[in-house]
Amino acid sequence: MKRDVGAELDVEITAPTTLEFQIAVAPQPGAAVTESLSFILNGKEIPAADIQEITGEHGNRIHKFEAPVGNLKATYSASVVGQAEPAPLRDIDLSTYLRPSRYAEADKFYGFAATEFGEFADSATLLEKVSSWVGTRLSYVPGSSDPIDGAADTLLAGAGVCRDYAHLVIAVLRAxxxxxxxxxxxxxxxxxxxxxxxxxxxxxxQWRVADATCLAPRQSMVRIATGRDAADTAFLDNHKGSINLNNMVVTATVDGELPRDSVDQLVSIR
Structure with missing residues (x-):
């Protein structure tokens, strides 16, 4: 499988700031990756020496730099050939990812989840049932949620976008x-x-992926960032100053036909 992915972001910086981008694919051991990344500020490319690449948990790649007032264009592209090895497991993961977090407040769902899913014992069945339940309970409505909404807000609203679906799945599974x-x-x-x-x-x-939106086949997804919730995986963070995102274009294709997916399959991001 060959996958070509990329992103173009046009950012207006209205007050000097520090920017952090998470748009580069995570390490793909076992797959061949070719990529390019550039940041053009006021028509001039920011030198590589001025950009700090920070490696976060699970290989998350954060590109951080100081930015003065002006227009910034970030461009990333990558080709991934083959499939990566399954995501590794650390002992701490089985503790960290059972705890409530900012957008996946599992502690608010203990009683509810026990009532809805208490009859299911094995984790594979729970994954399928929770993902299917969220997919039928919510309506996918762009712009319907606020960036600060958590899983409880999403359940009450009955609508959201992909991150809202994912947060609700995560909160219920942890519960x-x-x-x-x-x-x-x-x-x-x-x-x-x-x-x-x-x-x-x-x-x-193994780590298995669940996409309650069913908007894309899971078999061809390419990992960018992994974390407790969206607070750890944002594609752009702004510290100190002020910015406006003027435009963003994301691309992702496969060479050939897309894989067929079914919610009852156990699939890993590779």
């Missing part, structure tokens, strides 16, 4: 003792095309 986390991905076939967010749960000895 029934299944470790779960959020992954930002490039998702070939996704409509509308954008940076996509999915849930990932530890099931049958």
């Amino acid at each position: 029934v003792n299944v470790p779960a986390r959020l992954v930002s991905v490039y998702a070939p076939g996704c409509q509308p095309m954008d940076f996509h967010a999915v849930a990932e749960a530890f099931v049958d000895g």
